[in-house]
Amino acid sequence: MTRVVQKFGGSSVADAESIKRVARRVLRTKQEGHDVVVVISAMGDTTDELMDLALQVSPQPAPRELDMLLTSGERMSAALLAMAIADLGATARSFTGSQAGVITTGTHGNARIIDITPGRIQSALDEGDIVIVAGFQGVSQDTKDITTLGRGASDTTAVALAAALRADFCEIYTDVDGVYTADPRIVPSARQIPEIAYEEMLEMAACGAKILHLRCVEYARREDVPVHVRSSFSDKPGTWVKDLADLKGPLMEQALISGVAHDRGEAKITVVGVPDKIGEAAAIFQTVADNEINVDMIVQNVSHVDTSRTDISFTLPKTDGRKAIQALEAIKDRVGFQDLLYNDQIGKVSVVGVGMRSHPGVTARFFSALAEADVNLEMISTSEIRISVVVDADRVDAAVAAAHTAFGLDAESEAVVYAGTGR
Amino acid sequence: MTRVVQKFGGSSVADAESIKRVARRVLRTKQEGHDVVVVISAMGDTTDELMDLALQVSPQPAPRELDMLLTSGERMSAALLAMAIADLGATARSFTGSQAGVITTGTHGNARIIDITPGRIQSALDEGDIVIVAGFQGVSQDTKDITTLGRGASDTTAVALAAALRADFCEIYTDVDGVYTADPRIVPSARQIPEIAYEEMLEMAACGAKILHLRCVEYARREDVPVHVRSSFSDKPGTWVKDLADLKGPLMEQALISGVAHDRGEAKITVVGVPDKIGEAAAIFQTVADNEINVDMIVQNVSHVDTSRTDISFTLPKTDGRKAIQALEAIKDRVGFQDLLYNDQIGKVSVVGVGMRSHPGVTARFFSALAEADVNLEMISTSEIRISVVVDADRVDAAVAAAHTAFGLDAESEAVVYAGTGR
Numbered sequence A, B: 001m002t003r004v005v006q007k008f009g010g011s012s013v014a015d016a017e018s019i020k021r022v023a024r025r026v027l028r029t030k031q032e033g034h035d036v037v038v039v040i041s042a043m044g045d046t047t048d049e050l051m052d053l054a055l056q057v058s059p060q061p062a063p064r065e066l067d068m069l070l071t072s073g074e075r076m077s078a079a080l081l082a083m084a085i086a087d088l089g090a091t092a093r094s095f096t097g098s099q100a101g102v103i104t105t106g107t108h109g110n111a112r113i114i115d116i117t118p119g120r121i122q123s124a125l126d127e128g129d130i131v132i133v134a135g136f137q138g139v140s141q142d143t144k145d146i147t148t149l150g151r152g153a154s155d156t157t158a159v160a161l162a163a164a165l166r167a168d169f170c171e172i173y174t175d176v177d178g179v180y181t182a183d184p185r186i187v188p189s190a191r192q193i194p195e196i197a198y199e200e201m202l203e204m205a206a207c208g209a210k211i212l213h214l215r216c217v218e219y220a221r222r223e224d225v226p227v228h229v230r231s232s233f234s235d236k237p238g239t240w241v242k243d244l245a246d247l248k249g250p251l252m253e254q255a256l257i258s259g260v261a262h263d264r265g266e267a268k269i270t271v272v273g274v275p276d277k278i279g280e281a282a283a284i285f286q287t288v289a290d291n292e293i294n295v296d297m298i299v300q301n302v303s304h305v306d307t308s309r310t311d312i313s314f315t316l317p318k319t320d321g322r323k324a325i326q327a328l329e330a331i332k333d334r335v336g337f338q339d340l341l342y343n344d345q346i347g348k349v350s351v352v353g354v355g356m357r358s359h360p361g362v363t364a365r366f367f368s369a370l371a372e373a374d375v376n377l378e379m380i381s382t383s384e385i386r387i388s389v390v391v392d393a394d395r396v397d398a399a400v401a402a403a404h405t406a407f408g409l410d411a412e413s414e415a416v417v418y419a420g421t422g423r
Helices: A016-031 A046-057 A063-087 A119-126 A153-164 A198-206 A214-223 A280-290 A318-330 A354-358 A361-372 A393-406 B016-031 B046-057 B063-087 B119-126 B153-164 B198-206 B214-223 B280-290 B318-330 B354-358 B361-372 B393-406
Strands: A002-008 A034-040 A092-095 A102-104 A113-116 A130-134 A137-140 A146-148 A169-174 A195-197 A227-231 A239-242 A259-263 A266-275 A298-302 A309-317 A339-343 A346-352 A379-383 A386-392 B002-008 B034-040 B092-095 B102-104 B113-116 B130-134 B137-140 B146-148 B169-174 B195-197 B227-231 B239-242 B259-263 B266-275 B298-302 B309-317 B339-343 B346-352 B379-383 B386-392
Touching (some): A002 A016, A002 A153, A016 A034, A016 A063, A016 A130, A016 B046, A034 A119, A034 A153, A046 A063, A046 B016, A063 A130, A063 B063, A063 B092, A092 A119, A092 B063, A102 A153, A113 A153, A153 A214, A195 A198, A198 A214, A198 A239, A198 A259, A198 A346, A214 A227, A266 A280, A266 A346, A318 A339, A346 A393, A386 A393, B002 B016, B002 B153, B016 B034, B016 B130, B034 B063, B046 B063, B063 B092, B063 B146, B102 B153, B113 B153, B153 B169, B153 B214, B198 B214, B198 B239, B198 B259, B214 B227, B259 B393, B266 B280, B266 B318, B266 B346, B280 B309, B318 B339, B346 B393, B361 B393, B386 B393
Parallel strands (some): A002 A034, A034 A130, A092 A130, B002 B169, B034 B130, B092 B130, B102 B137, B195 B239
Antiparallel strands (some): A227 A239, A259 A346, A266 A309, A266 A339, A298 A309, A346 A386, A379 A386, B137 B146, B227 B239, B259 B346, B266 B339, B298 B309, B379 B386
8 A cells, every 4th residue: 555645735725616526636646546645734825814814913923923823724725624524435544743743842933853753644544444633733742732834844744744755656736737848938948857866855945846755855865755847737647756776767877967057136246355364254254154054055265355364255044144244344343254145146056966975077167167167166166966157147147057968858859868878 | 909800792882983082091090090901802704704704715614713713703893992992092902802911712602711820921011011811712722723702701801800809899881871680671661780799690690691691690709709790881889799698778678579571492302201210301301411401491291192101301402402402203113212303392481599598478479470470481480589480482571571560560669578578
């Protein structure tokens, strides 16, 4: 008996008709012989509407109470889906995150899953029920208060549940067909990726691909839960995210690059003229860390204004820009740097692929393509399976397209560049 | 430290502004030195809207799921009220019925409270919080599923909580000023009752007065929780419902009658020509009982069609009328009665008062007043403190007004009839 966890987002259950459509799909899965657990988001814009209501009674809603309020949305859609499935003749039961055993930290609005103890769900499945779980929520291990899980929550809950229930795989239903080799809005010739390894998807998500949240992919990789990302509006297969060892490539070979990701959400700060003394750089990054700001890429160069000093540049989320500037200005005298530059007109472009591990030509091919497209590189950062560059914001599209073509990912291209061919 | 439970209904929290108004009132109560627990209904028409949504996905919504859905309404308003109070600078926490320890039977849509174990509420109060409890809901003792409590639920929950927390009293906030000596829409000269005994309020509620639910008053009497029924739109005192021994009447005397209630919700069934054999009446009422129909008043007379037979009449809720007729027609041959009559154009009018216990003139005064008002009595039923009559539906108003005047309850009347004066 296969066991599957299916997750449906808000746009898939925007109204009563959509809920009934999802019910039919879920029932079909059950009738095909699977145990089914569904994780569901709130209908359409419900969460935003509840947030509005909260702001009407309090400009800074108490966090515990905001979680009590917002979780009503998922509760409602879970109950409605269970009703719709029952109406089709099957048995279905809905559960809140708490009832489903989703145990979390206590940070309201951004709790993390500590553990899942799905006893009640297991019993319901044993009784032959289809189980619906309200997404986005859990219960705090310490206070027993209801918590909401922050960004990417329902996807992560679905994968975490799949792991806890030893499901065979997890299906994430969304409003696009799957993961693409690049954003189709920038690169019309981008193709849907049939299969991608966990670590590649992790890099894609970390570098700006919005289709699956980083936290969700981390969980999938850690627990080895294959994830099928597909459209809720069709029956076409989507993209399978799996263990590298389970991928079936053409002719047992891997394409050098799986995809190109881009991220417009970062800004760059340059601390100009930092005295070349031990501990100065540490002081700068300690201050940034103390303000709970995540730093992405870092570059240190001889300063262009005074060669006995250094310039230190780093990128960070734009939303943390102001906070970082204020924190650094506060330590300016102590550290003794000369200036602070802020540039939010940047973008990060990354090529990702396990194939590059053993093939050193990727960097050269990438940089050549960018040069030919007249794109200037400001910063570079790499991992075993990813190369990222920071470019001007208005050169992002050109950079993505150039890399996509250079690695043969364009749809009309006959020759996808394979690792084995040496091209 | 006084402890009070306050209940606010849907019309008191119809929108964000109303919620803020309730928050100010609750905070005022706290600042006057009381421990405060608030039981709150869903905002405005939320419950109806959720019901509509349910019917859109399923014409006969699965009961367990309907309870999961509907309870979202109270959860939302409880969280919003807690936010609004926090915004005013106090600490407040909301709890679902389950979190508040409201343990119930398992009947979805009409569960009854078995017990209340308010441990978490008690702790929150000890920490100085204002506590908000979502009304209308609890958790099933057997299945641990969420349940909704049926009619009069939030009022009953408030009183039950007050009992479990040993509160000093319970305040039920509503959209009228209090309990009146008769329905002011029928009797413009009706007056607000300052104090009324539990057993009198019980009779008023059982006989049609809609201001407090029967179940709620029963709980209050059983646990001796004084209930203050008042308006959420003003600060005027309302009606106190208390133990008889705690009432302070003028000159230590009781008015003969506290009030006049009426009920248009009943119908009358007459089983005509029942053979005068042992067991026939029993068969009739057993059949009615087997169909879970509550019978109110019963009269048995010599049949007008055949003096060797009897006619048995009884009243029941109109909503059960069809079911009762069908059940009785099914046993017609077995019992051997001659006809079934159904009359839904009746009304029940009752005078209620502890004073009548020791004063036999009340019945005479009541019947004289009705006769003078040209109102025909069809059926009569009494308890120690109540006399009820069934009259034509279109004579109800006249009957209520006549009784109200006859017992000196009219506002402009100088002489309320007191037990001690012998009038």
